[in-house]
Amino acid sequence: MPNPTDSVIEYIPADYLGALPIDVLFPRIAPLEVDVGCGEGSFLVEMARRFPDRNFLGIERLLGRIRKTTRRTNYLHLKNVRLLRLESAYAVRYLLPPASVSVFHVMFPDPWPKRKHHRRRLVNDSFLDAIHAALDPAGELRLTTDDPDYFTWMKRFCLPRKDFTARIPEEDPDYPQTDFEKGFRAQGLPIYRLYLRKI
Numbered sequence: 001m002p003n004p005t006d007s008v009i010e011y012i013p014a015d016y017l018g019a020l021p022i023d024v025l026f027p028r029i030a031p032l033e034v035d036v037g038c039g040e041g042s043f044l045v046e047m048a049r050r051f052p053d054r055n056f057l058g059i060e061r062l063l064g065r066i067r068k069t070t071r072r073t074n075y076l077h078l079k080n081v082r083l084l085r086l087e088s089a090y091a092v093r094y095l096l097p098p099a100s101v102s103v104f105h106v107m108f109p110d111p112w113p114k115r116k117h118h119r120r121r122l123v124n125d126s127f128l129d130a131i132h133a134a135l136d137p138a139g140e141l142r143l144t145t146d147d148p149d150y151f152t153w154m155k156r157f158c159l160p161r162k163d164f165t166a167r168i169p170e171e172d173p174d175y176p177q178t179d180f181e182k183g184f185r186a187q188g189l190p191i192y193r194l195y196l197r198k199i
Contacts, residue, residue: 019095019096020096026082030054031055031103033054034092034104035047035056036105036109038065039060039179040069042177045072045078046176047176048073048078049076056080058082059088060083069083092127093126100134101135101139111149113149123150123153128196138197140195142169143196146180146191147192148190148192163199165199166195167197169193
């Protein structure tokens with residue numbers, strides 16, 4: 001069981017079939033934001049630092065990235081971050097309780113540019129169904145990519161849905177940049193965002 005005095009916990013579920021006990025996972029009740037595919041944690045850690053009144057769960061499959069995020073979080077003594085090492089789509093569909101998440105962040109998911117690999121892309125109807133179920137009644141999914149083809153793909157799946165309202169947001173100075181985004185911006189590349197609000 002998590003120890004609330006720890007600054008960050010790499011959470012290991014008792015099983016991978018039931019919903020996560022969010023009230024046990026975090027030491028206090030607060031809005032929950034989930035970084036889906038948190039990578040090496042630059043965005044997740046900065047969000048947790050800027051918004052200490054919120055809880056943050058990072059989901060990442062690769063152990064090296066989990067370890068780096070843990071080091072970053074512990075260095076800053078953040079107590080509002082938890083990490084789950086698991087495949088993102090599975091975690092969203094099967095481990096997040098219904099109506100438990102206020103915001104999902106999906107930052108620069110792998111675009112799988114080859115047509116034969118498009119089936120591996122994270123954003124699809126099944127993923128959006130799972131996101132909708134896990135969001136609270138006014139929750140939001142925030143999608144970000146540098147790939148114009150993937151952005152078109154995202155809009156293809158997201159815009160026709162009747163269970164979300166969609167918008168392209170203005171630039172937000174309070175929204176941290178991932179390491180990927182910093183690199184893309186340094187090259188002068190555009191960043192594409194699409195936000196979906198649950199209805």
